[in-house]
Amino acid sequence: AQTVTQSQPEMSVQEAETVTLSCTYDTSESDYYLFWYKQPPSRQMILVIRQEAYKQQNATENRFSVNFQKAAKSFSLKISDSQLGDAAMYFCAYIRGAQKLVFGQGTRLTINP
Amino acid sequence: EPEVTQTPSHQVTQMGQEVILRCVPISNHLYFYWYRQILGQKVEFLVSFYNNEISEKSEIFDDQFSVERPDGSNFTLKIRSTKLEDSAMYFCASSDLGQGGEQYFGPGTRLTVT
Numbered sequence: 376a377q378t379v380t381q382s383q384p385e386m387s388v389q390e391a392e393t394v395t396l397s398c399t400y401d402t403s404e405s406d407y408y409l410f411w412y413k414q415p416p417s418r419q420m421i422l423v424i425r426q427e428a429y430k431q432q433n434a435t436e437n438r439f440s441v442n443f444q445k446a447a448k449s450f451s452l453k454i455s456d457s458q459l460g461d462a463a464m465y466f467c468a469y470i471r472g473a474q475k476l477v478f479g480q481g482t483r484l485t486i487n488p
Numbered sequence: 489e490p491e492v493t494q495t496p497s498h499q500v501t502q503m504g505q506e507v508i509l510r511c512v513p514i515s516n517h518l519y520f521y522w523y524r525q526i527l528g529q530k531v532e533f534l535v536s537f538y539n540n541e542i543s544e545k546s547e548i549f550d551d552q553f554s555v556e557r558p559d560g561s562n563f564t565l566k567i568r569s570t571k572l573e574d575s576a577m578y579f580c581a582s583s584d585l586g587q588g589g590e591q592y593f594g595p596g597t598r599l600t601v602t
Contacts, residue, residue: 410590412593417595418577418595418596418598419593419595419596420531420579420581420596421593422590422592425590426588453490456570458596466530466531468531470591472536473519473536473543473583473589474515474536475521475533475536475544476523476531476543476581476591477532477533478530478531479530480529481530481535
């Protein structure tokens, strides 16, 4: 079964600094997708960034970028120029095809002003 | 922008009662999902639904749970006899592409079983 592991329960960063959230996953499949979701205190799940496993190029979305290492099964999220609004729980997730999303345990990110 | 909606936002029920959580997926989406998040824990998959039938369900989704798409727009999750441990946030999600397509989440229904 696929598993997703986030080893950092909590992270904090100074406003305007850069922070990296770690995620590893386990799968025997070669074709899959990886996501980072943000969950603010409202508990709404918001997609931050998406990576297709067949693409070697790392995905970027404005201040958010990933470091996708397929062989190492690693998928970290880098947030540049951190803003107070980035404070939230961040979940790494895996999916293959139209199947279920498998989530990690989450990392609570605090932004210090 | 189209969005997934869920009602109610908060439901309080007594143990043993039946509850129905409602979701309106994005109109052209074909794949529907329910997830659950117990407070402070990770999001867990419950069930996926495609072409008017369940395509996959987790071990959490036992005989007390059922899903239905009664009228082509709503997607419901029924819990027949609620337990204290059913207290959680329930998220509905929908997707159009299936294959790695983004799942759009609703705002969630907070279920409190007393």
